[in-house]
Amino acid sequence: MKLSLLLTTIGMANAIDVQYDGHTYNACNGTLVTVDKQGGFHNVYEGSVAIYAEASTLNFNDTGLLTASPGQTRHFKCSIHPTSTFSTTCPEDVISSSADPYSYTAITTSLACTTVGLILCRWLA
Secondary structure (H helix, E strand, O other): OHHHHHHHHHHHHOEEEEEOOOOEEEOEOOOEEEEEOOOOOEEEEEOOEEEEEEEEOOOEEOOOOOOEOOOOEEEEEOOOOOOOEEEEEOOOOOOOOOOOOOOHHHHHHHOOOOHHHHHHHHHHO
């Protein structure tokens, strides 16, 4: 039972939805980021650099361009609507996604910033 719970939780922790709501999301390298445009006509820029330049109303899955490295926070906006923003961050103490995701150390470290992870870490302790 522990193994199936761990595998389910890992999948949940490595995928997030972001919106243009001004919030900061935990999205370390290796996290699947889905951009939810909530019907708005948006593109994605980091400062003046186009990450996804084509504006549309369609939600999309990021190909890894929106994630942050450990200790990094990145800020994104829509160039058409500059007040439509979101940020991604990654805590400094997170193990790289190249580590074995099924090891106890990788699980407890990479999930430390999520509610599910805190419960899981306490349960395993």
